[in-house]
Amino acid sequence: MSAPAGTFQERVDKALGNAQLKVALERTTGNARRKRAAAVEAWPDFVAARAAAAAIKDHSIDHMAYYLEMFERNALASGAQVHWARDPDEACRIVIDICKAANAKTVTRSKSMLGEEIGLPHALADAGIRRVETDLAEHIIQLAGETPSHIIWPAAHRTREDVAILFDQYHREKPTAHDVVSMVGSARKELREDFFAADVGISGANFLCADTGAICTITNEGNAELTTTPPRVHIVTAGIEKIVASTEHALQLTRLLVRSATGADLTQYTTFHCGPKRPGDLDGPDQFHIVLVDHGRTEMLTEMPEMLRCLRCGACLNHCVVYRAIGGHAYGGAYPGPMGSVLTPVFDGLEQTRDLPSACTLNGQCRQVCPVDIPLPTMLRHWREQSWRAGYEPKTLRAAIGLWAYFAARPRLYQLAQAVALPAMRLFAKGGWISSLPLASGWTAARDLPKPPGESFLTSIRKGGTP
Amino acid sequence: MSARNDIFAAIRKARHDGAAPATIISEAQACSQAMKRTLPPLDTSDLVGLFTARVSAEKVGATVERVAGLTDLPAAVGRYIAANALNTDFALQPDPRLEQLSWDNLRPGAPLRRDTALAVGLALGGIAETGSLIFHSGAEAPTLYGFLPLHHLVALDAQSLMPKLEDYAAFASGLPVPRNVNLVTGASGTTDIEGVLARGAHGPGNLHIVIFN
Numbered sequence: 273m274s275a276p277a278g279t280f281q282e283r284v285d286k287a288l289g290n291a292q293l294k295v296a297l298e299r300t301t302g303n304a305r306r307k308r309a310a311a312v313e314a315w316p317d318f319v320a321a322r323a324a325a326a327a328i329k330d331h332s333i334d335h336m337a338y339y340l341e342m343f344e345r346n347a348l349a350s351g352a353q354v355h356w357a358r359d360p361d362e363a364c365r366i367v368i369d370i371c372k373a374a375n376a377k378t379v380t381r382s383k384s385m386l387g388e389e390i391g392l393p394h395a396l397a398d399a400g401i402r403r404v405e406t407d408l409a410e411h412i413i414q415l416a417g418e419t420p421s422h423i424i425w426p427a428a429h430r431t432r433e434d435v436a437i438l439f440d441q442y443h444r445e446k447p448t449a450h451d452v453v454s455m456v457g458s459a460r461k462e463l464r465e466d467f468f469a470a471d472v473g474i475s476g477a478n479f480l481c482a483d484t485g486a487i488c489t490i491t492n493e494g495n496a497e498l499t500t501t502p503p504r505v506h507i508v509t510a511g512i513e514k515i516v517a518s519t520e521h522a523l524q525l526t527r528l529l530v531r532s533a534t535g536a537d538l539t540q541y542t543t544f545h546c547g548p549k550r551p552g553d554l555d556g557p558d559q560f561h562i563v564l565v566d567h568g569r570t571e572m573l574t575e576m577p578e579m580l581r582c583l584r585c586g587a588c589l590n591h592c593v594v595y596r597a598i599g600g601h602a603y604g605g606a607y608p609g610p611m612g613s614v615l616t617p618v619f620d621g622l623e624q625t626r627d628l629p630s631a632c633t634l635n636g637q638c639r640q641v642c643p644v645d646i647p648l649p650t651m652l653r654h655w656r657e658q659s660w661r662a663g664y665e666p667k668t669l670r671a672a673i674g675l676w677a678y679f680a681a682r683p684r685l686y687q688l689a690q691a692v693a694l695p696a697m698r699l700f701a702k703g704g705w706i707s708s709l710p711l712a713s714g715w716t717a718a719r720d721l722p723k724p725p726g727e728s729f730l731t732s733i734r735k736g737g738t739p
Numbered sequence: 740m741s742a743r744n745d746i747f748a749a750i751r752k753a754r755h756d757g758a759a760p761a762t763i764i765s766e767a768q769a770c771s772q773a774m775k776r777t778l779p780p781l782d783t784s785d786l787v788g789l790f791t792a793r794v795s796a797e798k799v800g801a802t803v804e805r806v807a808g809l810t811d812l813p814a815a816v817g818r819y820i821a822a823n824a825l826n827t828d829f830a831l832q833p834d835p836r837l838e839q840l841s842w843d844n845l846r847p848g849a850p851l852r853r854d855t856a857l858a859v860g861l862a863l864g865g866i867a868e869t870g871s872l873i874f875h876s877g878a879e880a881p882t883l884y885g886f887l888p889l890h891h892l893v894a895l896d897a898q899s900l901m902p903k904l905e906d907y908a909a910f911a912s913g914l915p916v917p918r919n920v921n922l923v924t925g926a927s928g929t930t931d932i933e934g935v936l937a938r939g940a941h942g943p944g945n946l947h948i949v950i951f952n
């Protein structure tokens with residue numbers, strides 16, 4: 273498995289030079305956008321629902337200690353073992369220790385972005401434990417030796433033609449044909465034995481329900497339950513921000529999460545897992561471990577609490593003009609797109625990752641589609657300001673912004689400059705987007721700029737209209 | 740300090756949460772109520788009709804039939820086996836209400852295996868809003884009956900249908916918490932290749948629901 277290499281600019285250039293990538297991304301994100309739009313249209317009060325969903329998440333974040341304690345109490349009462357990890361190393365060590373104590377040779381894993389965030393695949397490899405990814409997309413990228421490029425569709429960068437080549441090469445029984453259904457059937461056969469050969473199954477969690485001590489997974493393939501039920505040990509890794517007050521809150525959020533991700537009312541499997549096998553049970557794990565991870569989240573409580581609402585639905589990726597042009601690997605972190613550009617600086621430090629918040633057109637689409645109304649553009653601006661203040665920005669940019677500041681401090685001059693610039697920029701716009709602009713090709717090569725309004729905000733306010 | 744203590748100390752430093760539990764509980768209820776007020780209108784006068792429409796819609800993709808009573812289940816299973824050219828032996832969820840039915844020439848004693856073609860089960864209830872079946876795991880309802888077979892045929896009592904997800908949450912809060920709650924909405928599927936839906940990923944490729952009175 274190779275993490276994306278090179279500088280951000282190098283990765284972007286590589287992505288833009290890959291014509292197949294644009295095809296693959298457009299097929300997946302285009303399908304996702306269409307389905308989401310249809311689902312949202314069928315919910316007339318969706319805007320109010322987003323505010324209500326944000327309030328539900330904010331409630332659990334405001335009372336995070338209270339609910340985490342309640343969750344822990346109930347989970348322990350169900351027979352679960354609860355572990356706490358401050359950082360990725362600690363989290364991986366806990367998981368590996370559990371695996372070693374269980375004498376595990378093979379672990380199955382159902383998709384978990386937190387697992388990617390903490391580097392669990394590497395940790396398992398280092399410990400000599402065989403890892404079998406069971407989610408179809410994760411299986412594809414495991415065969416390709418890659419990392420996920422989307423938080424919902426980890427293989428969004430792969431066309432069906434790519435998948436056919438991989439399955440032909442690696443599956444013990446080759447796919448009978450190269451249509452999507454035949455290839456899905458081939459993966460079913462390939463992974464069947466592994467579900468039962470595994471000693472440990474590892475999953476993530478979409479929600480931690482304080483009222484029951486159960487963790488909730490939302491999936492569609494059936495691989496999650498086949499990962500968590502047959503092995504002797506089930507390990508859950510989850511960020512502490514996944515806490516919600518109750519099963520009811522979890523289900524209410526699921527309504528928005530699923531519509532925003534795939535456009536369905538509910539995905540096939542909404543499953544709550546609470547503790548190990550009980551007396552009389554014919555299946556289920558003997559041990560059930562929950563590893564709760566901080567990794568910057570307690571800092572976010574002060575710095576950017578709204579980001580802790582994130583449901584990991586992927587809608588902001590699907591609607592981001594930058595993501596759709598460069599794909600997930602160019603971002604370099606576990607989480608790509610707008611939400612990734614906010615989160616990666618928290619995890620990896622702003623100095624190394626300051627390019628991410630800068631690679632954004634600030635067109636506001638991400639916030640509009642976010643089911644929990646996270647002000648992503650505001651947060652990206654916050655990182656830009658921080659980067660500026662810390663002196664991380666290169667000299668050329670500082671000079672350009674210095675020039676802007678000169679005009680901005682002189683309103684009349686600024687308006688005059690804008691009066692000249694706006695009509696000029698509109699000349700380059702097609703269908704609401706500017707895909708090339710003289711002297712700014714470094715920007716527009718990878719990004720489309722939104723077409724500017726016919727007049728400036730100030731001019732339209734003066735005329736008494738709404739901008 | 741332990742990781743646990745460090746994490747709680749950091750949370751409490753960021754949020755001085757002096758709220759009394761009673762206040763927190765009423766705040767949580769207000770949040771649920773606020774969400775309920777935004778929900779799209781749903782005509783719940785005919786729950787069976789609503790459930791049937793949802794579950795047979797293309798995005799859920801299950802098949803449904805209606806029979807008079809649970810005693811008609813074996814005949815429905817026989818028809819399903821014939822229509823899909825399956826073997827007459829199948830795995831039966833070990834629920835006494837199913838085991839005591841007279842299965843005649845069908846053979847419900849097959850063990851559940853990783854390549855089981857058909858499993859027949861009984862849902863605890865259904866959610867009309869989403870077309871979901873509810874299973875609570877236990878000695879009479881092992882989890883894997885819903886995940887291993889290629890065909891899953893499920894009996895559902897019309898009386899056990901509830902309108903919305905919130906109704907399920909209220910219903911569940913009065914029951915012991917099971918090891919697994921499985922809300923199953925249609926046959927397994929994946930959109931992992933180019934966002935195109937393909938049915939029958941690792942779970943059942945076919946879900947047939949027999950609603951009885």
Ligand code: SF4
Nearest residue numbers: 582583585586588642
């Ligand atoms: S930021 Fe919002 S839109 Fe993006 S993944 Fe998180 S919840 Fe979804």
